Amino acid sequence: xxxxxxxxxxxxxxxxxxxxxxxxxxxxxxxxxxxxxxxxxxxxxxxxxxxxxxxxxxxxxxxxxxxxxxxxxxxxxxxxxxxxxxxxxxxxxxxxxxxxxxxxxxxxxxxxxxxxxxxxxxxxxxxxxxxxxxxxxxxxxxxxxxxxxxxxxxxxxxxxxxxxxxxxxxxxxxxxxxxxxxxxxxxxxxxxxxxxxxxxxxxxxxxxxxxxxxxxxxxxxxxxxxxxxxxxxxxxxxxxxxxxxxxxxxxxxxxxxxxxxxxxxxxxxxxxxxxxxxxxxxxxxxxxxxxxxxxxxxxxxxxxxxxxxxxxxxxxxxxxxxxxxxxxxxx
Ligand code: NAD
Ligand code: UFG
Numbered sequence: 162x163x164x165x166x167x168x169x170x171x172x173x174x175x176x177x178x179x180x181x182x183x184x185x186x187x188x189x190x191x192x193x194x195x196x197x198x199x200x201x202x203x204x205x206x207x208x209x210x211x212x213x214x215x216x217x218x219x220x221x222x223x224x225x226x227x228x229x230x231x232x233x234x235x236x237x238x239x240x241x242x243x244x245x246x247x248x249x250x251x252x253x254x255x256x257x258x259x260x261x262x263x264x265x266x267x268x269x270x271x272x273x274x275x276x277x278x279x280x281x282x283x284x285x286x287x288x289x290x291x292x293x294x295x296x297x298x299x300x301x302x303x304x305x306x307x308x309x310x311x312x313x314x315x316x317x318x319x320x321x322x323x324x325x326x327x328x329x330x331x332x333x334x335x336x337x338x339x340x341x342x343x344x345x346x347x348x349x350x351x352x353x354x355x356x357x358x359x360x361x362x363x364x365x366x367x368x369x370x371x372x373x374x375x376x377x378x379x380x381x382x383x384x385x386x387x388x389x390x391x392x393x394x395x396x397x398x399x400x401x402x403x404x405x406x407x408x409x410x411x412x413x414x415x416x417x418x419x420x421x422x423x424x425x426x427x428x429x430x431x432x433x434x435x436x437x438x439x440x441x442x443x444x445x446x447x448x449x450x451x452x453x454x455x456x457x458x459x460x461x462x463x464x465x466x467x468x469x470x471x472x473x474x475x476x477x478x479x480x481x482x483x484x485x486x487x488x489x490x491x492x
Contacts, residue, residue: 172350278330351486366487418459
């Protein structure tokens, strides 16, 4: 297939491009580089030994998107492009609603106009809100606690309604749990700007000595050791999930959790990082972070059954690959 990947120089997008190319698909990337670097294109090509086409464009811009769709014949699109910082979405809601919703609408319209009938969308487990774990695709969605989460819930509705009105237009709504880790080459990984908000990049910076210590947000949750529990998934497993989703896409709207089905606490992550990488992670327990829930993990059976996909890499591989990338990156 010839696949348009929006946000393809970003963290999850770059790993997915590698797996698409490894599965003999061809890839056109569009990214405005607001949260990624052009060098990632060379790294994708270095890892795979294959070429990609790259457009530095904004996918909220109708003319730019039209130009790309008229230059290529796509079999499908994977739409990663978006803003994703939960805290920033609270202080800049309009930036988030504009970027994340207009991009989805402009791209869907182009798909209908040019007859591109497979649309894979990056959603998030955040749409489940504070439901009872494990989260399963049939659950009623609860209100999310921030504008970022709302953009995911609204994009899901926009794509669902578009598919209902256009029977040829098939959609996969992929609800990611907590992506971590990096490609084993150490060439691509997650490199957030500034001080990381997410656990694994923060722990990696502490390991590197760039940050003094980790603050663990609360140890009084009703979990195995009182710290928050999440379903961490290796980004390469997640990337392979996208290849399965676009190759096996059924007609209509298809919702899949992409997670491992296992919950891991903050302290368990810290201990695995220490043991596997033989490096100390100083930490202190602080107040709970507003908006956090105690536990979030997937029921991962639907993707296994319908997409023949399941996550294979364990926590030890996740902390090892996160650290390898951190050491290689930015030296
Ligand atoms: P990322 O920031 O690394 O990648 C997103 C890419 O999109 C970046 O390269 C950015 O430059 C690009 N982009 C943003 N707006 C754009 C626009 N208007 N036009 C063109 N390019 C644009 O983030 P990621 O972690 O790879 O996430 C990819 C997608 O998955 C996002 O939609 C995100 O919301 C979603 N997601 C991520 C997580 C996570 O924890 N990383 C969890 C659930 C869902
Ligand atoms: N945590 C700490 N200290 C930190 C950072 C995080 O203790 O410095 C804890 C959190 O309290 C939580 C766990 O580590 O218990 C994971 O936190 P992250 O910030 O890494 O991830 P979240 O589960 O809060 O959020 C992530 C993505 C969101 C997405 C959500 C659900 O960042 O975009 O998963 O998919 F919406």
